[in-house]
Amino acid sequence: MSLADQVLAVNDDLPIRTDKPVHSGKVRSVYWLTEADSRRLIEEKGYNVAPDAPLAIMVISDRISAFDCIWHGEGGMKGVPGKGAALNAISNHWFKLFRDNDLAESHILDIPHPFIWIVQKAKPVMIEAICRQYITGSMWRSYSKGERDFCGIEVPEGLNKDQKLPELLITPSTKGILEGIPGVPAVDDVNITRKNIEENFEAFNFRNTDDINHYEKLLQEGFDVISSELEKLDQIFVDTKFEFGYVTDASGKEKLIYMDEVGTPDSSRIWDAAAYRDGKIVENSKEDFRQLLLNHFPDPDILLNKDRMEERSALARDNALPEEVLMQVSKIYTDIAEKITGKKIVLSKNPKAEITAILRDQYGLVD
Structure with a gap:
């Protein structure tokens, strides 16, 4: 076979x-x-x-x-x-x-x-709930260009790439296109502030403003549980995305729950802690595949520039990646799953x- x-x-x-x-x-x-x-x-x-x-x-x-x-x-x-x-x-x-x-x-x-x-x-909460413990990826790219305000949170000067942040940051973005929210463009995956959520909680499908605190508490606690478990395996939980929704149980009680997937190499960055201590980044997540693609194609801007989506789609459609590339990705996913x-x-x-x-x-x- x-x-x-x-x-x-x-x-x-x-x-x-x-x-x-x-x-x-x-x-x-x-x-x-x-x-x-x-x-x-x-x-x-x-x-x-x-x-x-x-x-x-x-x-x-x-x-x-x-x-x-x-x-x-x-x-x-x-x-x-x-x-x-x-x-x-x-x-x-x-x-x-x-x-x-x-x-x-x-x-x-x-x-x-x-x-x-x-x-x-x-009933989904229309927020991609993102937690960041280190400054890397898109956040670092924006920071290195001088941006200091992330989702209404002021980030200090003098941070270095891949450095641990002074505290866990919650940097939410929209899940899907939401119309008619003041100050929030009607496009998918746009950064929002806690103030945006508080002032328009119904548009994000929250039942009341207390549930915003509850969602942040679940976000923080979920992050901490995964982070401490990964620490025991000498792995670093760098950042992740959670999704939430409402369901009703058999007794008719409505509750806020976790949805989709959590703490996976698709929804999170996970770094090898031993390599990090040696000043190197070894990804145990999909970020490794993204980097691989950026190095594989001669014009990485096609992958990063949203205005070149047509070219990007053609690139994915017309290029079969070498088998060893997919097997390398397979090893990352199965190894980290077996470790966890x-x-x-x-x-x-x-x-x-x-x-x-x-x-x-x-x-x-x-x-």
Whole structure:
């Protein structure tokens, strides 16, 4: 069996029973279950959700996106072997730790297979909640050009690239395009201040202003839990993105929960601490792949300049990356997942067949 066969690249064509279009994102596809199937599973499995809560099957893939494009490799490799299973395993590990530490629940109700989650529908908070413990990446690029105000927070003079910040910074940005918020441009992923959020909390889907404090508390606590665990593995949690949403439990209580994935190499920067002490940066996250792309193509500005999106899309479409590049990325993802979880990441021989069989035989979701 070739490596390409073990990569789950297309994940929106599984025979899962649904009466709605499959939503396919950069990495995950979401299948909304029928109302009857949602009710049946809630009853059969005893999920702690409202009896009429909409449920979905979320299927991860091995696709890799960077600079808003999906990349592929030679030999028909449409993704990175082991990446999907590694991301899910890491998220599952952190979500369990959050529960163990009484932080908050996540949208995940069940994990039938390493590639899939059964999730409840949440009303998302329209914020990409970003925490930064070190100055690097886009923040450093802006700082080096003289910017000192980040999301309404004044950052001191005299910082060096990749230096630890005096305190953990929360630098939120918009999730999706939000119209009609004073001082906030209607574009995706634009930086916002806490004042923007307070003055327009309903536009961001917060129920009340107290929940802004609660979201910041969950953000800080979630960051601290992951950071201290990674420290034990001699790894540095540099920065990360969290997402939040509201759900209602079986008793009718509404609560703010963690959504999407947490603490993964896709949503975070993780550095090797031993290398950092020696003055070197060794990335154990997707940032390594981004750097690899910047070095691989002769004109890196295409990847960094949003005005050159058409050229960038063509670059991703027309260039198959060398197999060793994708295997290097595979090693980063699987190594850090195994380090965090203490368990081996096993590549599925035929992920689609496995997923279909489990959802048919154990959940009755395939005709």
